[in-house]
Amino acid sequence: MTSTTRIPRRNVLKGVGMAAAASLVPGAFRPLYAASVAPITIVINQSPWFESFRKTVEVYEAETGNKVELDVNPFAGSLEKQRNSVRASAGQYDILIMNSGWFAEMYAGGFVEAITDIDPGFQLDPEVYTLGDTIYYDAADKTMTKAGKLMSMPVSPLIPMLYYRGDLYEEAGLSAPKTFAELEANAKKFHNPPGMYGIVQRGARGPHTVAYDFYPYLYGFGGGIFKDQSTGDYSVTLNSDQGREALDYYVRLAKEAGHPKTAASDQAEVIQAMVTGHTAHIMMVIAAWSQMDDPNKSAIVDKVEWAPTPSVEGFPTSPGLGHWLAGISKNVPDDRKRAAVEFLRWFQTKAAQLETAKAGGIPVHAAVYKEPIADERRYRWMKPLAEALPHAVNIYQFPEASEVISVLELGLNRAVAGEITTVDALNGMSDEIEKIMAGHAYKTGKLDPLK
Incomplete structure (x- = not known):
């Protein structure tokens, strides 16, 4: 009940x-x-x-x-x-x-x-x-x-925003990262486990969990799930070169500057890592902002800053709605x-x-x-959010989105956990998504498999 x-x-x-x-x-x-x-x-x-x-x-x-x-x-x-x-x-x-x-x-x-x-x-x-x-x-x-x-x-x-420790950035003389390369470098700089992780990401499988947190990476690298939903073209592009770069980056960041249990981390664990002072970065939905300064929940009151999610050169920030x-x-x-x-x-x-x-x-x-x-x-957080909102991406424009999300949740979780390679994950998810869209009579197709 x-x-x-x-x-x-x-x-x-x-x-x-x-x-x-x-x-x-x-x-x-x-x-x-x-x-x-x-x-x-x-x-x-x-x-x-x-x-x-x-x-x-x-x-x-x-x-x-x-x-x-x-x-x-x-x-x-x-x-x-x-x-x-x-x-x-x-x-x-x-x-x-x-x-x-x-x-x-x-x-x-x-x-x-x-x-x-x-x-x-x-x-x-x-x-x-x-x-x-x-x-x-x-x-x-x-x-x-x-x-x-x-x-x-x-x-x-x-939309998700980058939460980062402003006090640590000030001590190190750093500015908020705008590119993924800058985020990776900064995360590795602060990575000193188990007391401090460079970044804590969400990797657990759920109703809309790891997939939602992966979108800013996928679209920030210039990738996407479909070719052009606005024109009704649901050809699957998830396993593009850009999609591979994005997932490789997500997994690498978790392994080299992240939490050892990323594949089991859900939203609560990610937020907890930040408010207890055990991570320098999280990429989290903006709704969690108030917890950062709540003295009853946070050990880092007034130390967190916000910025739009990073992207690669040539692409804007691309947070998923x-x-x-x-x-x-x-x-x-x-x-x-x-x-x-x-x-x-x-x-x-x-x-x-x-x-x-x-x-x-x-x-x-x-x-x-x-x-x-x-x-x-x-x-x-308001001004960075206002900067990012015009670039927010509507990930799904069709009623069967939950079926696609389920495929992404399983495939991404397995890739983060190291159960399958990123290439196998992307190819497998693309195949399943193409079948879903074809089964619902959408115009679809798929790319050649990644090697």
């Missing part, structure tokens, strides 16, 4: 009176949106950024008087509940918080109703990140493009759909996103990254 935490619709929010009074003060939040709409239920995952979302929802309730219930679940449990709800005759959840690994499934299956179909007058704030245009979908062409309809609202624009989007379920009553639109209309504003940032979340509004808050020491 899935563990669920609920915030009741009728929960009396602490400080509601103060918030309501503040709404009368110039410059404070004002209840500009519908103040009398149906209560809504949002199904969401428990994650490092959840608390900031919860606090933002509380501000919405205080400002508008509207009620929101949060159904909180583990990652896999959230997906299971969403799939069950959208296939029922009447949906249980009004807003679906969808991960980058499954939102295409919800779009293509017709389970999410376009925001502008519910409210033709809805306008997306022009400074909201479209995150590889993944908030749009053209059902006729099965592509994610602005030519399609507005299907969702960004909730958390998560691991973002979350909010879509409105198609099989719920119209009054709840309209209420969901009102929440999203409010959520996208600069003011709401500034509240998200103050609560420890990752804003989806570009203007927030230019606010004075971004100059505060506590939020020193």
Whole structure:
């Protein structure tokens, strides 16, 4: 049974009176949106950024008087509940918080109703990140493009960033690495196991684990999984020369400057290595930023800096999107759909996103990254993130992505563990992915095997 935490619709929010009074003060939040709409239920995952979302929802309730219930679940449990709800005759959840690994499934299956179909007058704030245009979908062409309809609202624009020990860099007279060659040299410089590892990487197999952490390397070396998803060409290019360079580098970095148990390291172990002061670098989703300065969790408070993930000369930083989007379920009553639109209309504003940032979340509004808050020491991750976000890569644009991810998880884990060579891993994964895509009648093909 899935563990669920609920915030009741009728929960009396602490400080509601103060918030309501503040709404009368110039410059404070004002209840500009519908103040009398149906209560809504949002199904969401428990994650490092959840608390900031919860606090933002509380501000919405205080400002508008509207009620929101949060159904909180583990990652896999959230997906299971969403799939069950959208296939029922009447949906249980009004807003679906969808991960980058499954939102295409919800779009293509017709389970999410376009925001502008519910409210033709809805306008997306022009400074909201479209995150590889993944908030749009053209059902006729099965592509994610602005030519399609507005299907969702960004909730958390998560991408991996390079976390590095700024104090060690300052002592050594180094600058943040921009290339993989610089990262490798710096990681080896600081590598002094078992007390200090040059870098700790994720190598464990999971629902979307080692594959997600490998994407910045794969795309940063100029490689990719498919030839051109935007045009529907799913020819598999994973086992290209660039793909081989990327995986060789990932494995070499783990062996020569990394943790001896990289193949067993998941996100928790990677974060733990950094906050306990046992690594000089990690490449981790930005949602973990607050743990670095939490005195209850971290031995390195104020010592971590952030930078865009490195790349090779001639290619930009290429972090893979691991973002979350909010879509409105198609099989719920119209009054709840309209209420969901009102929440999203409010959520996208600069003011709401500034509240998200103050609560420890990752804003989806570009203007927030230019606010004075971004100059505060506590939020020193914001400017590097703003630099990296325009280069984020949408890895998957098709609903069967989970099948491909499973192939990558096994193959990459085995390569990191040394069970198979990088060449065998890449060739094997490419063969399996090509079969998956052909089985679903996509235009596909594959490269000649690496030797």
